[in-house]
Amino acid sequence: MIExxxxxxxxxxxxxxxxxNFKINNGEFxxxxxxxxxxxxxxxxxxNRLIKIDSGEIYIDNKNIMEVDIENLRRNIGYVIQxxxxxxxxxxxxxxxxxxxxLKWDKDKCNNRVHELLSMVSMPxxxxxxxxxxxxxxxxxxxxxxLRAIAAKPPIILMDEPFGALDPITRDIxxxxxxxxxxxxxxxxxxxxxxxxxxxxxxDTIIFMDKGDILQIASPEEMLRAPANExxxxxxxxxxxFLDAENMxxxxxxxxxxxxxxxxxxxxxxxxxxxxxxxxxxxxxxKAGIFQGVVTIESIRSKGKAGEKINSLISKxxxxxxxxxxxxxxxxxLMDKKYDYVIVLTRDNSVVGIITKSSLAKALASxxxxxx
Amino acid sequence: xxxxxxxxxQMLLKAVFTHFYYVLISVSIGFCIALxxxxxxxxxxxxxxxxxxxxxxxxxxxxxxxxxxxxIYIGMVPTTVIIALSIYAIFPILKNTYVxxxxxxxxxxxxxxxxxxxxxxxxxxVELPIALPTIISGLRMSTVYTVSWxxxxxxxxxxxxxxxxxxGVGTNNNILIIAGAIPAAIMAICLGLLIDYxxxxxxxxxxxxxxxx
Amino acid sequence: MSWTLIFQHLYLVIMATxxxxxxxxxxxVLAYLNKSxxxxxxxxxxxxxxxxxLALLGVIMVFIGGNSLTVIIGLILYSLxxxxxxxxxxLTNIDPAIKEAATAMGMGKFYKLIxxxxxxxxxxxxxxxxxxxxTSIGVAVFGTFVGGGGLGSVIYRGIHIQNMNLIMxxxxxxxxxxxxFDFSMAWIEKKLYQK
Ligand SMILES: Nc1ncnc2c1ncn2[C@@H]1O[C@H](COP(=O)(O)OP(=O)(O)O)[C@@H](O)[C@H]1O
Ligand SMILES: [Mg+2]
Numbered sequence: 001m002i003e004x005x006x007x008x009x010x011x012x013x014x015x016x017x018x019x020x021n022f023k024i025n026n027g028e029f030x031x032x033x034x035x036x037x038x039x040x041x042x043x044x045x046x047x048n049r050l051i052k053i054d055s056g057e058i059y060i061d062n063k064n065i066m067e068v069d070i071e072n073l074r075r076n077i078g079y080v081i082q083x084x085x086x087x088x089x090x091x092x093x094x095x096x097x098x099x100x101x102x103l104k105w106d107k108d109k110c111n112n113r114v115h116e117l118l119s120m121v122s123m124p125x126x127x128x129x130x131x132x133x134x135x136x137x138x139x140x141x142x143x144x145x146x147l148r149a150i151a152a153k154p155p156i157i158l159m160d161e162p163f164g165a166l167d168p169i170t171r172d173i174x175x176x177x178x179x180x181x182x183x184x185x186x187x188x189x190x191x192x193x194x195x196x197x198x199x200x201x202x203x204d205t206i207i208f209m210d211k212g213d214i215l216q217i218a219s220p221e222e223m224l225r226a227p228a229n230e231x232x233x234x235x236x237x238x239x240x241x242f243l244d245a246e247n248m249x250x251x252x253x254x255x256x257x258x259x260x261x262x263x264x265x266x267x268x269x270x271x272x273x274x275x276x277x278x279x280x281x282x283x284x285x286x287k288a289g290i291f292q293g294v295v296t297i298e299s300i301r302s303k304g305k306a307g308e309k310i311n312s313l314i315s316k317x318x319x320x321x322x323x324x325x326x327x328x329x330x331x332x333x334l335m336d337k338k339y340d341y342v343i344v345l346t347r348d349n350s351v352v353g354i355i356t357k358s359s360l361a362k363a364l365a366s367x368x369x370x371x372x
Numbered sequence: 373x374x375x376x377x378x379x380x381x382q383m384l385l386k387a388v389f390t391h392f393y394y395v396l397i398s399v400s401i402g403f404c405i406a407l408x409x410x411x412x413x414x415x416x417x418x419x420x421x422x423x424x425x426x427x428x429x430x431x432x433x434x435x436x437x438x439x440x441x442x443x444i445y446i447g448m449v450p451t452t453v454i455i456a457l458s459i460y461a462i463f464p465i466l467k468n469t470y471v472x473x474x475x476x477x478x479x480x481x482x483x484x485x486x487x488x489x490x491x492x493x494x495x496x497x498v499e500l501p502i503a504l505p506t507i508i509s510g511l512r513m514s515t516v517y518t519v520s521w522x523x524x525x526x527x528x529x530x531x532x533x534x535x536x537x538x539x540g541v542g543t544n545n546n547i548l549i550i551a552g553a554i555p556a557a558i559m560a561i562c563l564g565l566l567i568d569y570x571x572x573x574x575x576x577x578x579x580x581x582x583x584x585x
Numbered sequence: 586m587s588w589t590l591i592f593q594h595l596y597l598v599i600m601a602t603x604x605x606x607x608x609x610x611x612x613x614v615l616a617y618l619n620k621s622x623x624x625x626x627x628x629x630x631x632x633x634x635x636x637x638x639l640a641l642l643g644v645i646m647v648f649i650g651g652n653s654l655t656v657i658i659g660l661i662l663y664s665l666x667x668x669x670x671x672x673x674x675x676l677t678n679i680d681p682a683i684k685e686a687a688t689a690m691g692m693g694k695f696y697k698l699i700x701x702x703x704x705x706x707x708x709x710x711x712x713x714x715x716x717x718x719x720t721s722i723g724v725a726v727f728g729t730f731v732g733g734g735g736l737g738s739v740i741y742r743g744i745h746i747q748n749m750n751l752i753m754x755x756x757x758x759x760x761x762x763x764x765x766f767d768f769s770m771a772w773i774e775k776k777l778y779q780k
Contacts (some may be wrong), residue, residue, distance in 0.1 A: 048486060050482065050485055050486060071488045071489070071490055072488065073488070074485065074486055074487065074488035075487070075488030076488075077486075079483070079486030079487065081479060081482060081483060081486070083477075083479035084479070085479035085480050085482060085483030086483075087480060087483070087484070087497075087498055087501075087502075088480070088502065088576075088578045088579050089498070089501040089502055089576045089578055089579055090576075090578065091578070098487050098489075098497075099487050099488060102487065102488055102489060102493070132576065132577050132578025133578060134578055135578075148487070158486075429760065429764060432719070432722070432723060432759070432760050432763035432764065432767075433756055433759070433760060434723050434726040434737075434740070434756075434759065436726055436737070436740055436741070436744070437740055437752060437755075437756045439744075440740060440741075440743065440744035440752055441749070441752060443744060444744070444747050444749065444752075516634075516635050519637050520636075520637035520638050520639070520640075522637075523637050523638075523639045523640065524639070527741075527744070528744075533640075534639065537639055537640060537643045538730070540643065541643055541646065541651070541730055541731060546647040549643040549644065549646065549647055550643075550644065550647060552640065552643065553637075553639075553640035553641070553643045553644050554640075556636075556637045556639075556640040557635075557636045557637060557640050557641075560635045560636060560637055561632060561635050561636075564635045
């Protein structure tokens with residue numbers, strides 16, 4: 001757990017952080033957001049002591065960070081910056097291994113880790129490990145920037161507008177990857193952005209800052225629904241437009257195309273597919289494309305036999321909506337939090353799309369800020 | 373030609389060696405001192421902002437002055453030449469080391485700090501490697517200048533290729549001038565090329581410019 | 586030490602600088618316009634600067650004897666590099682959008698060069714001139730060995746008769762000259778870049 005207690009910071013007598021307090025749980029994805037110059041970076045960098053705290057304390061797992069050796073502290077906190085900052089004199093492999101090497105991991109362990117990490121982001125070792133940063137695209141570089149940060153398995157990762165300089169498509173992909181990594185590795189992430197779209201997509205909790213104060217700490221949904229004050233709603237766009245979003249149909253909120261499988265597939269095949277796509281459920285349709293249900297990895301694991309067809313494992317107990325249902329239906333189902341997505345069907349029960357939190361956020365954002 | 377080599381061959385060979393010896397020793401000494409001072413100055417940027425311009429002023433002193441003054445105080449010994457040339461060799465390397473380190477972009481240093489590197493680790497693993505091409509350019513400048521100023525060793529009777537040029541100029545003997553000038557020129561060009569090559573060798577692929585001239 | 590020597594030194598430097606500009610500027614432009622010459626030109630001026638100054642002066646002396654012209658020619662050859670290189674770099678680094686706009690307006694190659702490219706490259710060229718001047722002030726000291734006069738002769742005489750005062754007066758005048766030129770030209774340069 002991370003705890004900021006009465007943190008204060010000033011430059012030349014001008015206060016830039018005014019006695020802020022907040023707590024972050026382990027495994028939580030926290031996004032710091034607010035207008036430029038509001039103190040996000042300062043707040044972030046005080047945690048790995050790149051910026052000195054004037055008064056107040058920060059605790060990590062009840063230990064005051066000022067009592068930890070500064071270099072050790074930093075080696076146990078991953079750090080990703082907007083300018084990427086991969087060392088140009090080192091290969092990709094060497095860059096990823098910087099912190100493991102500082103922690104005196106042996107060669108084999110470092111090497112294994114590089115293989116493991118590169119495969120996580122689908123960048124084959126043989127192709128990329130010996131390259132130099134400038135030989136990669138911006139998106140690939142920042143992917144390595146993220147890997148460098150998590151290489152030594154730190155429990156906490158700090159990211160300061162990591163995708164701010166990337167094009168929108170690459171940004172979107174990297175956001176998904178980071179969110180996946182965070183979930184899979186149960187990382188505690190503090191992420192700075194000034195892009196509300198990004199915050200809604202990634203955050204478990206959003207901390208809204210302005211002029212060195214915290215104005216609201218809330219989940220994305222709550223912040224969308226009930227912004228604490230004018231500044232926040234201003235920042236998120238004109239709230240009046242939000243009402244239109246409630247009149248949207250589910251088909252406006254969904255993501256297409258959607259990946260489905262036929263119901264005569266075998267169990268092992270399904271596990272293979274899930275592994276490859278890194279998902280834990282598959283939508284099943286029959287030969288005519290009619291929705292049959294969902295198979296999950298757990299049901300195959302617990303009840304399935306190798307070589308068996310999946311018919312018997314299909315669960316009908318999964319939220320579905322019709323494509324012209326009002327969007328609010330899908331929203332409520334999703335906020336239930338039990339399911340990662342809602343399946344969208346036509347009147348004759350064929351699958352047309354799914355609605356996820358990020359497709360929802362994107363659709364809402366496009367209402368608030370116009371087509372993106 | 374035949375005549376020239378039988379008369380001067382031996383002497384020329386010796387002069388080339390002496391010249392090279394002066395250059396090698398002085399540049400080596402200058403390089404070590406300059407590298408250390410440069411690193412030191414980069415640690416105290418506040419003071420260096422004043423110190424570096426002062427050093428630049430000293431750089432306008434021609435090498436002949438160092439040789440001349442040391443000659444008066446130390447006398448007609450090789451040490452005079454070596455000290456003078458070493459001092460002269462320091463400036464370009466020192467300046468380039470300092471500038472090279474200071475110009476390492478802030479994000480790299482911040483990333484290094486964020487990774488948990490100590491000051492010393494940041495210096496050896498990030499700052500110096502990135503500054504290396506600049507430092508080597510300084511070394512090249514120093515070396516080429518030193519070959520040039522070492523010609524003046526002859527002015528105080530301490531040999532080297534300058535002896536031919538010096539004597540040739542004094543006696544209007546064109547053959548002597550050429551005999552000294554050509555090897556000196558070749559030495560400077562070769563050392564320059566050698567350092568260019570070393571520069572290529574030590575610059576990691578990630579720091580090379582794609583379209584280098 | 587007399588003012589004559591200072592003026593003599595200045596004369597050598599200024600004549601040489603004018604010569605360097607007259608020769609170096611067209612060479613830089615040529616290197617920019619003609620890609621097949623550019624390597625040859627840049628490489629040659631680089632080699633010239635690598636040559637030991639006294640060796641260069643000695644060889645020139647073989648051809649034209651020892652006088653102030655020897656020194657001026659030596660200085661020109663020696664300081665071509667900064668002017669040629671900066672002219673080339675200055676022209677090359679102009680924003681391609683501006684060049685394209687000029688072409689699109691129907692300017693010919695030569696017209697574009699005179700009216701658009703050279704004026705834009707001028708601050709960079711000026712930096713080259715400054716470097717050339719300051720280098721020449723130092724290298725001109727060698728002039729005394731080939732009968733070219735200048736402040737080198739004061740220092741040289743001081744060393745010969747082991748007179749510290751003489752050496753110092755020569756050196757300090759030289760330093761002052763270098764610093765005054767460097768600073769005042771750097772000041773002009775700053776104004777040029779601000780435009
Ligand atoms: N080194 C510094 N010296 C003076 N003021 C600073 C310094 N760093 C940041 N500030 C000021 O502190 C405030 C907060 O900065 P920062 O945390 O970087 O904002 P954000 O990351 O939210 O854009 C800004 O007003 C900024 O101008
Ligand atoms: Mg910031």
